[in-house]
Amino acid sequence: MKRDIHLVVLLLTVIGCSLASLTLWKVMASREQALEDINTHGLNLTQALSTYSEGIVRQSSMFLLGLVERLETEGSGPAQIERLSQLINRQQPLMPQLSGITIYARDGRWLMSSNRPFPVGANSSDRAYFIHHRDDPSRESFIGPPIRSRANQEWVITISRRFNDANGDFAGVVAVTLGIENFLHLFGQIDVGRDGAIGLTYTDGTLLVRYPFREQDMGRNFSQSPIYTKYLVEKTVGTASFTSSLDGVERLYAFRKSDQLPLVTTVALGQHEALAAWRM
Template structure:
């Protein structure tokens, strides 16, 4: 009798622990989904804002180029400067972000201001942008640090160019001032919560614009921020979570380096704000779980009191356990699959690769890995919309499943538009044959893509192979495939590239 009671208590403990673990797992997974969604939102915002800022700088640079050519060809006489002022005033209504155009001579003295009268004794000889052009012969546009305008005292960002005398000597500088307030008005329309932040900085970490605006942040250098110390040199686009050095708030950051100018755009959301809804759901879920645990305990007590009806109670417990195990198996299957493509997900990929790598080391057999990146996929989403992008991913997932058929092979969604194929007991030639077949079938699928120079959806593939006897790690294999993928993309896309076999000390 006591033995049966002990068994009943043990079983109740197992059920309670299983429920607690399942609840904790679901809460963690829901939290990760919310964070991933926030990162995606931030990355989309950085793309839009990066394009916006690049457009303003490019427009300013082109305007300055035309004015500089006029100054170099027609001189800087008062009549010519007056014509330039009228020209700028006619164009300024078409360029809302433009605060004004100023022309300086070789000593930094103001020669012309599109805003009207020149302040008495106005000189910008000590401004960083003027010193840069004076000491640097390049005529490229220069993005200066934020300064207070000598004309109206407002914060502005300068985009400037040097202009020369006919003999090439320094003649002066022409600058376009962009009002920081114009940027803040746009940033203020974006919902980033109470603790969110939007920033534009130079590539060396100097703040140009930050929303919410604080005068003390203007021109501040964030070179010690993790974005600039840990991530900037590794990738042009990325996400990170850290505590801001400006206000001490922990945020979820997304950043993007501009491809044309030395600018970094970042968008951040307060981590606590992002997870606020999750905290509420978690409290509700925990309450329900505790209620279920209480029910289980009550049922257990009744079962112990009715121990004489042991057989019936044991039958119920077995049925409940089988149902729970069946539910756990279903959850395990769901947790290993990517819901969009029906391929294995990243977690399943990592586990499978680790297992196959151990097998390859143990049995001294080769192991192949393909990393596949859909070419110009962002353009596809921008052109056709994200639902069409999801359909494209599903189509390519089916194509991979049709081309990789061996029982031991595994196809997975590695992340975003990146897919992966693990090929056990496959050497470099075999892995290359599979990759060529995938590219050929994808080409034959003829999925339209007007944003691609190929006119259809294509992919780039990086191949890495672990030869027999190598003791290389999973990270090394993935890194080699990633480098090969990078070379394939750099060579023009719609192609494959193979990494050299990973050697190592024989096991």
Template sequence: MKKKKFYLSLIITVAFLIVSVLLTFQIFSARTQTINELNINVINLSRTLDTYSEGVIRQGEMIIKTISSMTEIYGIKQPEIERIRTLLSDQTTFIEQLNNIVIYDDKGNEILAMRNIPRWGRNGADRSFFIYHRNNLSKDIYIGPPVISRTTGKWVITISKRLEDENRMFRGVVVLTLNIENFLETYGKLDIGKNGSISLISDSGILMIRFPINEKFTGKIFSDSLLFTSYLKKSDSGTATVISRVDHIERIFAFQKNKRYGLVTTVAVSTDEALNSWRHHAEILGATIIFLIGCAFFSGGYVFKEISRRMQLNKELANAKESLLSANAQLKEMASVDSLTALANRREFDHAFPKIIQDCAINKKSISLLLIDIDFFKNYNDKYGHLSGDECLRKVAGIIKESLTDLNAVAARYGGEEFVVILPEAEPELAKNIAESITHNIISEKLIHEASPFGVVSVSTGVSSAAATDIDDDGTSLIESADTALYRAKYSGRNQVNTI
């Protein structure tokens, strides 16, 4: 009997030791898993914030390019300047981060500002953006280092563009400033822990924004940091674990370099905070191991029950992980925006079109479809190059989007130089008017196209309308009708609207 008890106790002890080893392995495995999941989270967040920053700056770019074009057309003398003043007065509704828009002449004297300061005159000749444009012939926008606004006394980011006369001589600068406070407010809504940080850095290493803010580092150059000397030389995005030069806290950080503007977004989470949950879990498991070692000699049944419970826990953790991986896969599939034009992409169109048809059919309404094709676009690419072609696509997409403001419409890039617009509950006459408005707005933009007989970028549009109850579920018949109408518009000479 004693021998049997001895062997039983020995078996139970050996079995528990094996379980203890497995639990110890799980502790360290869970640590690795926690860090891996954190890496995924911070890289996804850095990409999201990169998209956010690009969107804000792209809006600013569009505004100052519009103003620059107006100065080239109308000049910067009275009374033409009043037209620009009217445009400036409406810009706060487009960019919530907007601080001010100012036009300076070639001496740096203020000509016009969206927001005036309560003193006579203002001179920006000492500002870095003014010096840059005065000394550089490039007409591209320039994202300058952060400065303190002379309007509000707060930190801002500058986006500026050189102004020239018809002889390409320097005529001044138009500058748009973005409030850093608004970026910080957005960053502050994200859960990155007490010691987490988010930064926006220029491609030359200048710290533009850091959350939480530390003004003594704003505008400082960090081009000698590992981010620029090592990581960005290998890849435009990634993760690493480093000790911050700002506050000497070890963090797991992700970086994402923007391909359009070169800005680098970093998201960092304190390693110590990130492992708090794991550490708490590890302490619980460690205490459990010690407790079960004492209990193993008295109750083999308790040991086996504990093993069974932990196996179930592992199974639940595995199921939870699988669910998370599945959710991440679904999130990736949800990407629905065309990266070039910022309109909905073809996949989103294919997804949304049948649903819109169904809704219109339930309400017994009509539905209309516009197929829009840029005229002689291949000639445009051949003459100006594909980069200019991409810019042309972006501008046309922007005009289409602006033309549909306040309308219940879905615009998407259908493929290549083709765009599609869904007009729910739109009768044929309304659809035709909208199509003609888009065609007129694109021609009015006067985008130079020397390889076109029209001299400017133009579009041909096919319009098809039908009762939703008469359309097949996927809308193929409506698409084919619109395509036929588009063909007729092209065959009839292009730069026109054809309806079916």
């Protein structure tokens, strides 16, 4: 009798352990599936946001190329600048993402700005984009770090090109400013939860835009974050999980480096928040 009882107990124990193991396996498998779904969703978002950002930069760059060709062909005298001003006034409504368009002389003086009236005696020879074009003969467009516009005090990103004189020497810079607010408006329509974040950074780690917006983060460099030191070293798109150096929140990250432009798009979800449905 005792032997039968021991066998029954043993059988029940084996069955119980098997059911517990199966349940645990199913729970962990469902967690892995939830994480996979979250990562896929994040990667899809980075693709859409990267395409949006690239489109704006390319459109701005092509517009600048047209202005550079006119400046190099017709010159940058008062009459020519006035004609360009009229052209810009007609075209700017077609590009609502542009905060302003400015033309600078070789010494940094403002020759024209679509944000009128512009500050008397305004000079931008100290700006990073102006110094870049002055010192670098490249004709490619340059994406500058976020700055406060001297025309309207808004946070903006600059896209700029150099133009030369008849001898091929540096003659000045033409730049468009993209309002940070436009990016924040778009990013804010995407539900990333209370602990989520969306970021657009330069490939050297310089933050261009982050949602939610925190002014103290503008222009901050994240080149020492795991995204740059560990993940972007070997691949241009992927997912990761680590604790943010900004606020100490553990997040699930999806990241994508542009194939054509020096930009990195990231979408992050708070891990605890993202797995809430799985825990239920």
